[in-house]
Amino acid sequence: MKRYFPLFTTIAFITLLALGIWSGEVPVVWHKAVTVCLSCIGIG
Amino acid sequence: MERLRRKSQYIFTLLANAYWLFPWKSPIYQGPLKKICFPGLNCHSCPAASMSCPLGAFQNLLATLRPSIQMGQLHIGAYVLGSLGLIGSVAGRMPCGWICPFGLLQKWLFLLPVPKFSFWRPLRRGPYLFLIVFVVLLPLLVVDSLGYGSVWFCKYVCPAGTLEAGIPLLSLDQGLRSAAGWLFAYKFIVLILLLTWCSFTSRPFCRAICPLGAIYGLFNRVSWLRLRFHPDRCVQCKACLTICPTDVSFYNGLDDLNSAACIRCLRCFSICPSNAVSLEFGPVREDISKAVNTLEV
Structure with missing residues (x-):
């Protein structure tokens, strides 16, 4: 069973990635990344 | 490399x-x-x-x-x-x-x-x-x-x-x-x-x-790409430990070569004079963990 862990994990995370895209997370990630994060730069 | x-x-x-x-x-x-x-x-x-x-x-x-x-x-x-x-x-x-x-x-x-x-x-x-x-x-x-x-x-x-x-x-x-x-x-x-x-x-x-x-690091042991240690080829020269940026000490069994601490820089693979470290890509081989356990015993 352990032998096929790489295959299981790859399939599981491709599924998770697809789920994230399908649920509309990509525009949220983009929106946060194109706005200056005040917390990251130490202001707010 | x-x-x-x-x-x-x-x-x-x-x-x-x-x-x-x-x-x-x-x-x-x-x-x-x-x-x-x-x-x-x-x-x-x-x-x-x-x-x-x-x-x-x-x-x-x-x-x-x-x-x-x-x-x-x-x-x-x-x-x-x-x-x-x-x-x-x-x-x-x-x-x-x-x-x-x-x-x-x-x-x-x-x-x-x-x-x-x-x-x-x-x-x-x-x-x-x-x-x-x-x-x-x-x-x-x-x-x-x-x-x-x-x-x-x-x-x-x-x-x-x-x-x-x-x-x-x-x-x-x-x-x-x-x-x-x-x-x-x-x-x-x-x-x-x-x-x-x-x-x-x-x-x-x-x-x-x-x-x-x-x-x-959670994936190191179960990823497609892995490192493999061959204890039978190791000459205990410690070159791998000296060059490792994260001090993974696998030659003496203290750490697993594929432990979460390994950043896969592959410097141990490049430097080993006796080819005791190899690269693998594919399903996990059952004998990897056994080799480590044997060393620990």
Whole structure:
């Protein structure tokens, strides 16, 4: 069973990635990344 | 191999920071590439950043989970975890050694001619602590009256944000500069302390703090790409331990060669004079763990 862990994990995370895209997370990630994060730069 | 790795680190650092129009156009890149999570630690608020930071994106999704549920959406960070898990399942922690710009910076700092100190091994658990507490629990659980949380790791720990985004943006913008207060001062001190530590100890951020490395490290034993130790060929010369940036001591059975601490720089593979380390790509071989157990006995 352990032998096929790489295959299981790859399939599981491709599924998770697809789920994230399908649920509309990509525009949220983009929106946060194109706005200056005040917390990251130490202001707010 | 080492030359190839160095080139890879430089190329990916440039790719992750490819927007050089920030002094004349928008202060940060706002194009479609920011939909993609860069596989290393690179703050997406850096003026030159061309992709998003997976840790920042994941914390943001968790910090806004409650409002997103109220709006009928379930944004649990599946896109970010899927991206990281896919890379981890193929190569394990290899992005730490081959791609991460902050890893490259740590390598440069360790070249400084100052006394060198070994890393205190119990701190190896640190990345999991930062991952669970600062990246997952605090953004998820500590919320305001509207249900919004904060990006705790970015706000209170991440040195990449201060170095790549805070300092350049504050240098360029008078308004931001005047708004900087105790938080920026605190982050600046954290940055200086960490950079100083990096010059005395090899890759301390990767080994004691980095939550991204903690995620990738979980895959080291079960990724398609793995390292394999052949104890029967080992001549105990310790060349692998001497050259390892994270002190993975596998030649004597103290660590597993594919332990989460290994950043897959492949320097042990290159330097071993008796070819006791090999690379594998494929299903996990059952005899790997047995070989380690035999050594421990």
